[in-house]
Amino acid sequence: MLQIRGLDIPLPGGGERRFAVRGLSLDVAPGELVCIVGESGSGKSLTARAVMGLLPDMGLRASAGTITFKGENLLALPQRRMEGLRGREISMIFQEPMTALNPLMRVGDQISELFRIHRSGFDKAERQRRVLSLLADLNLPDPARIAEAYPFEMSGGQRQRVMIAIAFALGPSLLIADEPTTALDVTTQMQILRVLKRLQAERGTAVIFITHDFGVVAEIADRVAVMWRGELVEQGPARAVLGAPAHAYTKALIDSVPRLSADARAERAAPTQPPVLSVAGLSKIFRVRKGMFGAERKVEALKQVSFTLHAGETLAVVGESGSGKTTLSRCIVRLMRPDAGRIDLFGEDMGQLAGGALRARRKAIQMVFQDPHGSLNPRIRVGPIIMAGPLAHGVKPAAARATAERMLGLVGLDAGAMDRYPHQFSGGQRQRIGLARALALEPLVLIADEPVSALDVTVQAQILDLLRDVREKLGLAMIFITHDLRVAGQVADRIAVMRQGEIVEEGTPAAIMGSARHEYTRQLVAAIPGRRLI
Amino acid sequence: QDTPKSGGTLRILVHPEPPHLVTALGQASGTVTIGGKVFESLLTFDFELNPKPGLAERWEVSADGLTYTFHLRPNAKWHDGKPFTSADVAFTTQEFLMKTHPRARGVFSRVAAVETPDARTIVYKLKEKFSPFLYAFELSGAPMMPKHLYEGTDFDKNPANEKPIGTGPFRFVAWKKGESLQLERNPDYYRQGRPYLDGISFHFIPDAAARTVAMEQGAVDQAQFDAVQFTDLERLRRNPALTVADKGQEFIAPLVLMDMNSRRPPFDDKRFRKALMHAIDRNFIKDRIFYGQGKVPTGPIASSTRNYDPKVATYPYDQEKAKALLDEMGLKPKADGTRADIKILALPYGDHWTRLAEYLRESFRRVGVRATVENTDPGNWIQRYTNWDYDIVYTFFYQYADPALGVGRTYLCSNVRKVFLANANGYCNQRVDDLFTAATAETDETKKQAYYSEIQRLITEDLPVGFLLELQFPVVMNKRLRDAITTAHGPNDAYADAWLAR
Amino acid sequence: MRLRYLLRRLAGGLLVVLLVIVFCFVILRLAPGDPAMIMAGESGASDEQFIADIRRSYGLDQPLPVQLAKYLGNVLQFDLGFSYRQKRPNAELIAERLPATLLLAASAFVLSLALGIVLGYLAARFRGLADAAVSIFSLAFYATPIFWIGLMGILVFSVQLEWLPAFGMRSILPVTGGWAKAADVARHLILPTLTLGLFYTAIYARLMRASLLEVRPLDFVATARAKGASIGRVWRRHMFRNAVLPVLTMAGVQAGQIVGGSILVETVFAWPGIGRLAFEAVFQRDYNLLLGIFLVTSTAVVAINIATDFIYTLVDPRTGPAR
């Protein structure tokens, strides 16, 4: 039904490569679900947009090739005709559910707009009926209310369902979904994937599903196409590609996916020494006002959180977005003050410290941040960034420099990095620099807040390896925050599952994955995509 | 075409719009221009400043100069129909004006007793001889107020202020604030067949350029004082339908003086003050800044005022002489060419006064005196002037016909007071004081002239102030307005004789 | 909910107004210069007794806090005091001038907002020549001093072409008839409105353009395109509304500045409004009048800000009350 042949999309001059997409050929049969995988920047989105005729208008256009849809070359179609196809024959879902809907329009209107645009001839009542039935089809509760709601009143998952409703409203033959679940929690992701799969099966729609997550691929794909630097390096039936990847790059990609093996590590012996860090009854309440005229709302970000951490141990904290993981880490490093509870570091209450004493104590507990772009000051060279910690704690510049170089070595960068600026490094390298900065103070506890979730799987695997390495070498105790149970299972000695500010369950990876006691934990585990295959 | 005709409404531009019309309560220029048509005094004065009948048809002065008797018009009435009597006069001068009018208070406090033998006669007995006494009975100096409306009230807040009742040829009709004010013909006016005009309307247009346009288009017939900008005079003069009056300010005779604070060095040195005078080209001021409206003065008394004497020391424009004087003082130019630093406190009453400050600064700079201009708002200006906080300040002084009234205040030792328009620069020459005292009491004209001639010579020699300009405020009229400017009060006069040609 | 918030905003606004009064009161009284002296000066001559009388009758002889307390007390009764310069109640003076300023400011506001939004829209939508033209237009008017635009307007349209009156709000010769009167005022209104309005038009055009360009790459725009909506529909129905909101907010904030800018325009065009009144009051050191003007204008600004906030919540569902 869809045939892409030799598609070239050149990049405007000055980019890292000449073509965003190069010589891409791909077929999609009716009713088929094709996943395009590949790491960030490999050209997945541009391919999808080229099919829609919606390349971002900053001078990007297909320079060669054809995209044939039901016998017509989409690249040569007049604007009018293309508009007629969009939404009716080919529809698309975008990655960011929070911004993909018009914030000022009621959800129902956004769906029924489609009927107006394509002159379906439905009268008002008919349009309304169809909107409601579509919403009901997507398992949305109380469709009538949802239709009247504005996007801001809905959760991410709900919005993505509305997007799906829009995509399916006119029963298109082809649906393109560009990472539609990446921004969602695993449980929500699983629901969305199921709905999508069901509708696709029911209506016989062909789907191009773009993702970077092999778990998702394993879960839903009929066929897989792997992209690498703008080129399609491999394609084939899902099972074949996942089971026996032909291309080296595909192999590396699949190998990088954290295994769900619970057996990886021997159980650690029960600790004998007192814990390095113990947290008891930690609570934090945010008071927020929604909008200008909204009422004040209390968010209980942390409710009576307690745990202990022993030397050399890694505790993974898992939980969905908004469950309070970041709040927990910030309270521990005293970036914010908890409302109640105590945090003892070596038996000393951190809550009592302030000013100079607090600063001195910070040496012992350091942090690695999530965003490799945002966690390094773009205006300071790498050397000074790493040296800042030691210098702040009274180390002489020369010694601090030596430490910095040593730390760079430890994280696998050469000393030449010292004089460069952060933007001259890749995401993975930056994350290493962030780690080096934290380690330069020789802390006893390291808190890592989603340190790999912004990275591609291959890089992610390297960083996880590095972390394990360093932890072993330095005997660090670590709190590893993640929303990804696969990752947690790989790095942690123990996993704590958070939900709405509470730790609902704590246990070894094996226990959590295998025999969770808490219902929520079981849901989480069940929602991990591609469990059967990878 | 030259015989007066009755009828028509005269339209006059007034700017700024006055706060009220009661000339006895305040003498802002608009108040006098409009109020002068409603309220009258006992006398008016011709261009030579000779007294003419007003509300008084005759008057006598006793030989000893101490008793003044006025015979009032028999048929003068207030606009509300009540007769005008000597009781009104006595009330006005001894009660009303004593409370509200500092200048009148200065005159009438010299009165020992007032007698009103009958309703049409009033007799003033003075404590001592005071030759300028008659000049007090002029429309802005002693406007007559109705006793029956004001007696025993708070004059400032009397409701009659809103709808003024006078004796003049025109009666108040209505005032649309911010827009216009109407006066109508007083049918009961005591002069037969007067006034000619059916009424006068006054228009308030805040913008200067718009006023000029109004004059050019013939939308109004007259504009005077601040209603006309000096900068527009050239084009108005070129307009064949308009004329610019060259008479009618003899009574006030505004004289622009540059007050140099003699308390401060280097102004305490006469030579410095003289040097500054030589540095100024007063013809430039007259021609370029005031567009020819006036004359270069010779001394402290304006040429139209009584007892003027031109035979005095003069200070022609001469930079070399100025420099020589400064050299003589020991004020040699420093490396940057300056000899002294002084400040000019600019008069904040409009562009031309600002230009004058700029001109003075440049003139002084040319002879090596570096001046800086200080701009203030009127409040600050008055405050600093009255508190003697300035180097150089300039403003204009009304002469009020007799030197004793408008001139002496600037030079008398006895008037060195922290009061507005007193002797601020601190000049004190006992001889000058004595001469003024003698002249004020003198009724013999030749002797009086001798005193004043000596005063003028002394003051021009001592030069406490610089005499910049005998200013003639612009008064622009449409040529169809006739016989308007007939007295020394010019546009402030009652206009009983004015008429409109068709 | 909305009501309670509104009340809170109103209370906050009142506080700001109160602060404005106190602030102005204090700086005005601290500044050098004595109003009694000016009045004395005006009468041509003066003496100590006269000045003392004036001071007493206007309460200027009392300590500052007492004067302030009295003033506030009066304001609560809508009494803005008495102008000793103009010998009339301030409230009356202000009320007399306010309509002219409101007329001018409102027409300039409407003109600039409407024109600015349209121009910004055209520039962003059609780029190329339209964009260049609008950019040049807005840069030019943004960079030209308001008073100079006014003067050049007078020079060209009044002096040279004689199309429009240069000064004032009404013709010198009174016009009769309701419509004729309105038309007369309208003719006088054109140049001042353009002068005051074009500056803000420039601002709003720039804002609108930037706002649209900011909205353009957003996902929901792509969604709308993906639905098959034509480019025109996407711009009109989706982008416009989202882009115009920040412009409206900005306009609300600037409404007060327009009143400030009208001092200049009123000076140039002899427009009998509150801006000129303020300017005259400054020069005549008419404290109470000036205070009254500050009070009225800042109240207006606060009111406009609250109103825009409120309208904003009606237009933008996100800021509406929690349901």
Added chain:
Amino acid sequence: MTAAQRFRTNIAACIGLLILAAMVLLAVLAPVLYPTSPWEMAGEPYLRPLQGGYLLGTDMLGRDIAAGIAHGARVSLLLALVATAAGTLAGVLVGAVAGYFGGRIDELLMRATEFFQTIPSFLLAVVLVALFSPSISSIVAAIAVVSWPGVARLVRGQFLSLRQAEFVQASIVLGEPTHRVIFRQILPNALGPIIVTASLMVATAILLESSLSFLGLGDPDLMSWGYMIGASRNLIRDAWWMCTFPGVAIFLTVLAINLVGDGLGDALNPRLTS
């Protein structure tokens, strides 16, 4: 591309820079080109442009308008720069403190800012200058007083968001002292928008100064463009050149600064790099 390179590709900004450079040059060379005081009544009054050897004519007292414009450039640019510096400094200080410490201090400072924004700014400037007598210092102070709130808000916003930036959090966790966090971590990253705002503020300051001078509230000893227009505005019907040329000078300068400021804004905003 570096910011400088990006700036260089912006034609409008380059034109702006050129005009600005010319104005600065004029300002610097004014005493050489017109060695006598611009107040000097050099020639006949009311000379038209080119008449009597005066490039732009003379004014009502015979002062050379070209000389006035050259010397006015000094005044306008200098005053605007000083006022901007003062306003920016105050704004940065207030904004930084409010944004970094938040809470009650923020509340208080923002109330103050709001309060200053409630009074129509031009009215406030007029009153301040008039009350405290027109002079360089009162004009600079008045311009600074009305322009700091904008900067304060901007800086506060920057600080508020940068404070949450991970690199700032990192530096706090490292134990760096507060002043280092503020001045080394946050401020340099907030500098771009501050520079852009400040550059545009120079333009606004020139407009403000000229507006004040136009109303007769300029420093009486300084020849400024606004003064020239204000002094000759009543003569517009007889002598158009007197207020036209100074207006053109203001226009060009403000335009140039705006172009440069916009260019800087684009150049310093990495988001716009294609």
